[in-house]
Amino acid sequence: MLYSANSTINNTASESIQGDVSVFLEKLSDREFQRLYTQPATCLAIFRLLPDLAKQFIMRLLYIKKDVPLEHIKGWCYEQYTDKVDDSLQRLYKLHICTKNENDEIRMSKVFQENLNNALIGSGNHTSFGSTSTSIDKHKVDIDFLDKHGTEQWEAVLHYMVGANIRKKPSPAVLKLLERSGLMAKKDDDVKDEFSVFTKVDINELQITNKGFQFLLQDVNTQVWAFLIQYLNMVDDLKMDLVEVLNFLFQLGSLQLGADYSVESLTPTQQQMLNDLKHLGIIYQRKRGSKRFYPTRLATSLTSGSMLISKPSTEDSGFIILETNSRIYAYTDSPLQISVLNLFVVLKARFANMVVGMITRDSIRSALNHGITADQIITYLRTHAHPEMKKNMPILPLTVVDQIRLWEMERNRLKDEKGYLYHEFARAEDFQEVLNYAKQYNVVKWSNVKKRMLVVTMEGHIKVRAYIKKRIGSKQSSQHRQQQQQQMLQQRH
């Protein structure tokens, strides 16, 4: 492995891969939401991303043009599921689909109501779901071709990431995305200014980061979304309109695989996007100036939730056999899959159609040092298990799974947190009071009443210090004052 990552071991866990678009959406403003909802395709796509209960609420509220009391909505469900009702409603508020007024009444956004209705009954603006080409394509392509094209383009990007077999370098736009998302980084880390990223990206200088390794272990849908979310984050820099970009992404999700769509009904921004998405294999366009485009399976499955298992290559997706003695046999000749395995397996032998390896403590530790978690490794092994393995219950040998988890736990022997230690309290009451005070603000990390010691967080220190000064200081000064008064009295006598 090219990468030595001793200094970054501890801070990688917090930087996980963001593959959920709804989290991104929650950052938008109300105005942006209402503009988004003018497109029926977007309404439908967002509707599909919601949990079942929230969908149910929307369907029930869709044709009600009045405010609905919150109690009525709660009345639709059994009382023991009130938490779930609240969760679902929270989602709807966050996405600005519903709002609650001060009288605890719920109202659905008019724009959303109207356009979801349009999407369902097929009335209103028709180009929202893409307009199919009117003329017949002389170079018509079929679904098999699109699947092949999509997979090839996408894997080319992944191949580039692992540095395997670069026949074709990804386009500059893709490289920028890779770098901006932190999946790959320049070899020398000195250059960190944002501007230089845009003016010059030298492809020879990029190398995969810890985050990139984690990325490789995710399923395709998460990977695609992680990329697109990064793209959305860059939209401002590219001087594109976020709402148009989002609308186009959601529109892609509702297109039909194998059909060709006209470029003409798209806005200039969306046509620019078309070009970027082409390089990722999300859409297919025969020529740059072509008047039509085909969505690939990567596009059409965008909003179908995480249930994208029906990948084009179902048969060869399972290729790993893992034995109880930690030996691993992988029936694959794909450089990509072999490089991914190489992240956490010691490869021993390579044949024409298979590789043999072994999971060892060191191999797992090196993966963990790259920020990959035990769960990610186990999930990867499970989803790519050979069909023969999948007949077993459980699929993976428990001994190996447990051992991987133990190796991970072993690394976390120490937990450390900076803070302040308070000790040598003169009186037990003082200690108890300070402890109670600190507990209110939830800043106590450790305390012992007998030893009269407590540890508070860095943030808590300022508060606790001020409290002690005021509290104990005032006590002392009042004692002091009393003594002075007594002395004065004595002097008078």
Add this chain to the structure above:
Amino acid sequence: MVKAQKGALIEVSDPTVKSVLLELDDEHHFIIKDLDETHVFVNSIAVDMIRDKLDKIMEDNTYKILEE
């Protein structure tokens, strides 16, 4: 009078690690207060060094299967 001292709270997973820490302290003197079986309060500058040394000591004491 109450004293406040800056440092880092270390929580260890088991007594083994704690005793290794005490051993290390003989040489490097980073412990400010020994709190209880699973907690020590140390100089925060030393935390990275402690991690490195601990990792090395634990590594040296792990049995490895030699592969041919």
